[in-house]
Amino acid sequence: MVSRDEDVRRTYATDVSGLELVPEGVARPADAVEVAALLAEANASRTPVTPAGGQTSTTGASITDRGILMSLRAMQRVIDIDVDARSVRVEPGVLLGELKRTCAQHDLLLAPDPTSEEECTVGGAIACNASGARSLRYGPTRNHVRALTVALADGSLVELRRPSLEKNTVGYAFAQDAVDWFIGSEGTLGVVVEAELALLPMPEHVIGLAIPFVREKEAFAFVVAARESTAVHPRCLEFFDALALSIARDTGDTSWALGAEAFVYIEEAPIRGVDPALDEWLALADRFGAITDDMRVYDGEASLREARRVRHAIPAHMNERGAARRVHGGRKVSTDWAVPYRELGRAIRRARALASEAGIAQAVIYGHAGNGHPHQNFIADDAAQLSRIERVVEATLREVIALGGTVAAEHGIGKIKRKWLPLQMTPLQLRVMRAVKQELDPAGILSPGNVL
Numbered sequence: 001m002v003s004r005d006e007d008v009r010r011t012y013a014t015d016v017s018g019l020e021l022v023p024e025g026v027a028r029p030a031d032a033v034e035v036a037a038l039l040a041e042a043n044a045s046r047t048p049v050t051p052a053g054g055q056t057s058t059t060g061a062s063i064t065d066r067g068i069l070m071s072l073r074a075m076q077r078v079i080d081i082d083v084d085a086r087s088v089r090v091e092p093g094v095l096l097g098e099l100k101r102t103c104a105q106h107d108l109l110l111a112p113d114p115t116s117e118e119e120c121t122v123g124g125a126i127a128c129n130a131s132g133a134r135s136l137r138y139g140p141t142r143n144h145v146r147a148l149t150v151a152l153a154d155g156s157l158v159e160l161r162r163p164s165l166e167k168n169t170v171g172y173a174f175a176q177d178a179v180d181w182f183i184g185s186e187g188t189l190g191v192v193v194e195a196e197l198a199l200l201p202m203p204e205h206v207i208g209l210a211i212p213f214v215r216e217k218e219a220f221a222f223v224v225a226a227r228e229s230t231a232v233h234p235r236c237l238e239f240f241d242a243l244a245l246s247i248a249r250d251t252g253d254t255s256w257a258l259g260a261e262a263f264v265y266i267e268e269a270p271i272r273g274v275d276p277a278l279d280e281w282l283a284l285a286d287r288f289g290a291i292t293d294d295m296r297v298y299d300g301e302a303s304l305r306e307a308r309r310v311r312h313a314i315p316a317h318m319n320e321r322g323a324a325r326r327v328h329g330g331r332k333v334s335t336d337w338a339v340p341y342r343e344l345g346r347a348i349r350r351a352r353a354l355a356s357e358a359g360i361a362q363a364v365i366y367g368h369a370g371n372g373h374p375h376q377n378f379i380a381d382d383a384a385q386l387s388r389i390e391r392v393v394e395a396t397l398r399e400v401i402a403l404g405g406t407v408a409a410e411h412g413i414g415k416i417k418r419k420w421l422p423l424q425m426t427p428l429q430l431r432v433m434r435a436v437k438q439e440l441d442p443a444g445i446l447s448p449g450n451v452l
């Protein structure tokens with residue numbers, strides 16, 4: 001059941017964090033009963049178990065050098081789609097992108113859309129509460145989980161369903177809905193072996209617009225205005241700085257928007273029966289000095305996929321550059337902080353100033369501006385530069401917290417960001433989290449080193 005083969009162990013030793021941790025054994029259960037049996041045995045022998053899906057974690061959450069790495073990839077059945085109830089039941093190892101296409105065949109939308117959706121699993125997306133560009137409209141994965149079956153550390157299987165109550169005053173708020181405990185718990189509280197996810201009607205007509213701006217400042221002002229407008233209906237509002245723009249150019253049209261400092265990508269998805277507000281978008285873009293002649297329009301599914309490919313090229317390019325520095329002790333350093341969306345321009349200016357003061361090359365900054373959530377990606381050439389960058393990131397995170405922000409908006413804490421958890425969580429919050437962990441996993445076997 002557990003492989004100790006060196007080659008197999010090495011296959012599961014890396015994710016996208018740039019760390020390499022070789023597990024002592026690898027288990028690849030085929031069903032929930034096998035997961036439960038493995039956990040019962042591990043709990044009895046105090047052997048650590050770290051669940052893993054697609055291993056696209058950027059925080060080292062899905063790798064370990066302690067005990068067993070439990071890959072859930074073999075559990076990839078779509079159990080049932082209920083078109084009337086708009087829900088789908090799946091095993092955790094199904095790739096999110098594949099599941100979205102299956103649902104789309106029924107004219108239903110599975111909303112969570114991390115950029116990594118073609119490589120990440122449903123279980124991993126639930127365990128990280130993944131979100132994406134379209135979370136501006138649809139919210140993160142948490143909002144779409146109706147029920148979970150979870151294997152607890154002692155090997156028992158529990159079925160949990162969200163209450164469908166609209167009013168409830170029974171018990172402490174955090175205890176009222178046990179489904180929520182496991183979403184975003186990064187494999188530390190239980191292993192998701194089945195999930196029921198809510199689906200939405202597929203929007204009738206979506207258009208994407210890539211809008212270049214002469215000045216970055218105006219791009220931020222445009223994002224705030226678009227978010228607060230009643231004339232347009234964005235389901236995503238994504239910002240790309242000059243460096244991200246140059247990576248985007250390299251994927252195709254190298255002369256696109258040469259006069260621009262930044263661009264904003266929006267998707268407009270009006271309610272059914274209403275046309276996309278193209279004129280309103282143009283008027284809004286004009287107000288903020290956009291280079292509307294260079295605006296790109298993506299209309300139709302194939303065209304939107306192309307926009308997504310360009311978007312994906314940015315983290316993929318940075319991951320490749322980071323991986324190439326691994327032999328020198330360097331890697332990509334990705335931040336995942338967020339601030340209230342009106343504070344984004346200010347936070348990015350401060351983040352850049354802190355890097356400049358430390359003599360660090362500027363990061364690529366892109367991402368979910370509508371949610372005040374950029375990704376600031378540095379490349380550390382070697383170990384010495386890595387620690388200098390980490391100091392800059394920590395200084396940035398302190399300012400982010402002061403602006404009412406978070407140190408990790410969608411990638412979770414994993415192992416890499418654990419040191420920054422106390423910047424945001426009070427000692428009281430940390431004590432409550434430890435008490436929950438102790439109750440659900442008293443022997444501490446689940447995903448040691450993640451989160452706490």
Ligand SMILES: Cc1cc2nc3c(=O)[nH]c(=O)nc-3n(C[C@H](O)[C@H](O)[C@H](O)COP(=O)(O)OP(=O)(O)OC[C@H]3O[C@@H](n4cnc5c(N)ncnc54)[C@H](O)[C@@H]3O)c2cc1C
Nearest residue numbers: 053054055056057061114115121123124127130131187192
């Ligand atoms: C290019 C790129 C782009 C990305 N873009 C985004 C983005 O836009 N938004 C976003 O949110 N994230 C993004 N990520 C991060 C990552 O892809 C997501 O967090 C993803 O949801 C992780 O899924 P996974 O299957 O790869 O999980 P893994 O990396 O395998 O695991 C992640 C965590 O989940 C736990 N886990 C996995 N399966 C289970 C299970 N069945 N039960 C319990 N715990 C489990 C693991 O222990 C680990 O703690 C990106 C990553 C890359 C490489």
